[in-house]
Amino acid sequence: MFAVLFVIVNRGAYQGFFHGDELDNIQWTRYLSPADWLRGLLSLKYYPQNFRPVGHFYFNLMGRWAALDFRWYVLSVHLIHLLNVALIWRLLRTRFSLPAPAAAAGCLLFGFHMGVFDALWKPMYIFDLLAAACSLWCLLWYARGDLAGRLASFVPFWLAFKSKEMAVMLPAVLAAWEFWLGRKKWKPLLPFFALSLALGAQALLVNVTRNSEYTLEFAPAAIWKSLSFYAGRILLVPYAGLGVLAAPWLLRDRRAYFGISFFLLLLFPMLLLSRRLFPAYLYLPLAGLAMVGGVAAARVPRIAVAAFFVLWLPFQHASLRAQRREALSLADENRRYVSQVREIVRANPEATVFIYDGVPAALHSWGIAAAVRYFAGRGDLEFHSAEQRDLARMLRQGSGVVLLSWDPVHRELQALARAPSQPEASYIRMGRLAPVWQLGEGWYSLSGHFRWCRPYATARLRRPPGTEAFELEVNMGPPPVRQPIEARVFVNGEIVGAKRLARGSGWHTLRWPVKAGPPGAAWVEFRVEPPFVADPVQPLGLAIGAFGFVGGQQP
Incomplete structure (x- = not known):
């Protein structure tokens, strides 16, 4: 019984x-x-x-x-x-x-x-x-x-x-x-x-x-x-x-x-x-x-024992129901993530590097690594957080990479894969499926349609033939307008452009001409002065929505 x-x-x-x-x-x-x-x-x-x-x-x-x-x-x-x-x-x-x-x-x-x-x-x-x-x-x-x-x-x-x-x-x-x-x-x-x-x-x-x-x-x-x-x-x-x-x-x-x-x-x-x-x-x-x-x-007396359990058992059941709701909610997140990981791993058998951007609360990074290894049936895989410093320098350009991007609101896992022979992006728009393996040092986690960087951040882009300009979209935040900052952009060590922007002035799309140069890999640097210091451990530079090489007429 x-x-x-x-x-x-x-x-x-x-x-x-x-x-x-x-x-x-x-x-x-x-x-x-x-x-x-x-x-x-x-x-x-x-x-x-x-x-x-x-x-x-x-x-x-x-x-x-x-x-x-x-x-x-x-x-x-x-x-x-x-x-x-x-x-x-x-x-x-x-x-x-x-x-x-x-x-x-x-x-x-x-x-x-x-x-x-x-x-x-x-x-x-x-x-x-x-x-x-x-x-x-x-x-x-x-x-x-x-x-x-x-x-x-x-x-x-x-x-x-x-x-x-x-x-x-x-x-x-x-x-x-x-x-x-x-x-x-x-x-x-x-x-x-x-x-x-x-x-x-x-x-x-x-x-x-x-x-x-x-x-x-x-x-x-x-x-x-x-x-x-x-x-x-x-x-x-x-x-x-x-x-x-x-x-x-x-x-x-x-x-x-x-x-x-x-x-x-x-x-x-x-x-x-x-x-x-x-x-x-x-x-x-x-x-x-x-x-x-x-x-x-x-x-x-037995009547006292019976009275105790008449009070104690409903109290325990109420506690069970409260804890059950949270447990099943966390379980649903994990089940969705792992079931989607199974399909992603099967669809990308050549991938050797997995980058996770967002993690279900009860799964943790080691749970993601375990699930991928379990379905892949191999232990020679690399795992990195999207917030890890300097992914672009750490990862081999010829390796197969998969980005696992978790949307906690819709409880959905999206994946972006790069085959070993696939060229890198020349323009990156921040979103769930942005190629974060091209981001270098100084980047934070995704915040909606933009990603904060530190006062100094780097990235690697592919410069296509016929490149005429470099474009940068930044979110300076809603009003009121506050102190201005100076944002400077460098490509392969040479300055491309600089712009004074006021915090609180909304979205800006900036475009600067670039000198003629050979196509191929290019290192981009973002430098911001002064930084926005809400947290001394995590100083902020720019909230970047997109950046990259573009063609067409100069502004």
Whole structure:
């Protein structure tokens, strides 16, 4: 009954689609051999690149079996979640000796908690679900109290760590079990702690030399930032989750003390990652709060438990609906982009360079690269942002290039391809399908019908035979008229023309004659003084709508 209700409530997840991280994992795990998996699984080495053999093996299997059919990924996520609910049920019934209604209350808290919505809708968090399954399995075996159970628990402990690094705290959880509910036998824990310390020490040594979003931060302000974030996800009310810390002391039950210890110990590594705050990271620690909830349900009147869920379940469902709208909107963007990428890649098999101009919010640049590589079936491809400095000098003129231009308003992906033998443009009009590979340094992203450049910007054009003039269209913005600037244009190092323009004076079309010269590649420079400095990091020069070589009469 629980499983059926869960699937019905979360049926919208099957309409979702992959995010960038998921596509990246599906794409690169295809190339690992069985020896790579076995080596990673058995190695005592900490991987700074976050290679997690158990979770990445999942993506390898699913990628081979389900390809990009998102529904199968969601089904597997839901099955593993339901397995974790079953493990919590067994733990509460057999190790906590709770009656069935109380155990069901704990499972309900865990199973329908929308604070971890992403973990139930996005395959990327399979690492957290697998770590939870292995951790609960480890605890169930260890809590048997006999030698066979302790020996058997070491296998899921190792798999939990190879699923996600937060399981490094699992030996401390087992120690908390011994202290609160066990026989206080500490020697069986020595192998667990030895392995955990060895792996943890490696992580700390890497942390000293690493400065990224995975850097552990021990400053009180950073820890408080993480704590306040996760406290707001426990009850879906800012800071309210801090109140659950008082529950064990109100219940005065050793089982509740263990549950809160489970929660805090497994949350601790996440508190040190203040630059990576994701609600789904609460998934495994939340199992500890489910234990506390089960104990509370056994200690208070059933009418109080029923009243709590009458209020709590609708609140969770309202949260699910709010998050579902955003998730499906992002999924629709990604699905449209990736489906169009499939056709673009198939239509341009000779392309070796892909330039992306605009990215769906949940796809990211690595998701674009993964999708292109997946459909192309090759890894020797280059990827560049349209805002990357000096694309014209970076790219080989003879290479096949494809521009992927994303329109976020209409959710449409357009492509402009240049075959290796195709000549370059002599005139560029800024738009979704402008040949950005001819832009050099100093350009920003597209803004409607123009593109801002910096006070100094360059581009490469093809100068055709019979060229008579150079044309420049600029948008100086709407009134009021403000300070004037001087714009100068150079071709192959020689000045072509200069013009004083007032900001706020609207659109201008400028044309200057050019000296006779041989046809071929020509470098164009734009120089603007003084710059418009709204942001010191991004000074602005001109808002250019079009530029290039033209023929005809001079003005």
